[in-house]
Amino acid sequence: MKLGIFNEFMGLEKNYIDACKELDIEYEVIDIISCNWIENIKSSDCDGYLVRPSYKKDAWKRMYDERMYYIKYISDKPVYPVYNDIFLHESKKNMAYWLQVHDLPHPKTWVFYNKEEALDFIENKACFPLVFKPNIGSYSMGVKYISRKHQAKRLINNVFTKYGFYNSGYAKWQKTKFGLSVPLMDDRQFNYITFQEMIDVKHEWRMIKIGKSYFGHQKMKKGKFHSGSGKVGWVAPPEQLLQMTQHICSQGNFSSMNIDIFEDFHGDYYVNELQPFFGAYNDSQMYIDGKPGRYLSKNGNWVFEEGYFCRNACCNLRVLDFIEQLEGPLAEEANL
Template sequence: MNLTPEQYKSVTIGILEGFKENSTKHYKAACEELGIPYEIINFVSPDWIKNIEQSKADIFVAQPEVWVSVEKQMFDEKFYFLVNAMGKKLYPSFNEFFIYENKRNMAYWLEINKMPQPVTKVLYLRYKKLKDLLPCLEGFDFPLVYKTYIGSAAAGVKILKNLAETKKLLKKIIKKGFVRSPGNKKDVQWGYAIFQQFIKDAKEWRVIKIGDSYFGHQKLQSGGFHSGSNKVGWYDPPKELLFLCKDICDKGNFSSMALDVLEDKDGNYYVSELQTIFGSYDSSQMYIDGKPGRYIFKEKDKNWIFEEGYFNQNYSHNLRLEHAVSQVLRERQQNKAN
């Protein structure tokens, strides 16, 4: 949807401020670039409810910092009441944020919706002995992947080579917990463990949907991990991956989502991450034959059309704001019609 300057000016954005400047910086820049009125709302304040009640914003946006578990919990709790008790609009949606930086929730969602992922098991360890846990790992081959529920750029990920390493890790988690590295030493992960199938010799793709725009590129490996390598392969993403991204976003009614997808040597795909907010430092998240651009899906022809241009400015928030404003305008039209 191509919006006019008047349409942008007709919607006020509420930018929810977190703990750091980065939580508002990119959204502020995007609002100013697009000419959208905005407010900054202190969302971490004890008076956050009053702050929301006093706001004139039509829709709220956020870029949460979730480096430690308590911050993730705070945002989830406040987002829940913002949407479900106060009736406010949030972009991306509460459901997208609920999955964000929570590998347990993501694994449950993917399994329930029959989406491809590496075999994943979430174990809860309280009051359980090691001998009671080991049968839960039957069917896994080594090496085996362990993950904490929170953590990006491969933080909190361990590759376990054998059963002895797995037992040692489980004993540690049961006894004193696990601290991911890099991470906060006070943010001890205990009481649970996430184990996942290791996909050998895998390529990793990142496929992105924001509104009606789709992007893709390959994440190259460094130090044994693709995530956090900051190495990018600007290859044309396979159309099967674009359709997988579309299927997932249609199923979840997701507006802004990045999929990290592993491709094994036989060409099978496995979703390893779903992130509604993601690293987006380049002003284009896709280059085809050196040209920046995006894919648009044409429903009538069931075909993907490449549009050249730069679409990911300001951490991709320009696109998010365009879509958020479109949602508000569409709802206004529907209310008028009724």
């Protein structure tokens, strides 16, 4: 068994490399970014390919979407996660469409490609406050709360082309290691805009499903946002959320999926994010009464199993799940 690991602009494939080393699985890093990416895949002798798509810039996201689409014409070897999951990754638009198509509870979302339609919505139909979200951006980067019409109109006018040729676009801002905020001038958004209804959030839950393993914890708030706060509430997720996660992953046939879910003050749940990959810096993504572990669904019951299952940003679990798909069950007591 030999796995191919596609490289990534920021070196995030390292988690897969470390996982394969720990699990003693042969691997090869394949340059998917190169102009010669097709030949690189054709010349490999791997049994399947592990993907960790880039997330920071729209151009990087588009490159992965394009090249993952054409892999089926180059090789008959499977890719993990599959293309449909990668297509959802770090795209607010794609995620919103998927949730609408599958009739799942989520904050109402409006994606406009027509400037006049967007302005009419703001002037005559919108209920404030709203949330503006750039299509690409983790850790709440670029997200804005909109409380007045003029704020929304200014964003619309920035994003859409003027005079038939001029467009300044919308640039997200990022803090440098020196604490200074700088605009990401090479990653502007043009000619579409996304608004979302604001949910009065009591809690935000991060629910995770990788293979047969389920995890959950609270994302604590810092300032205006839960996302990117770095604060975690190690609280046992309600059974309803485990069932909701299982249902969503069943509908999408997801092998690896993080689902961020808002809980409002009425106890209703709304899907806020769907991401095959997420920031995971702890070797466990769930602690119950101080004990690390995971949930398994057995005979309709949720069974807690103690242990550290999230090594290398959960990539050990992903590698094991992929191998199980390729050749059948691998011993659960393997070095997770």
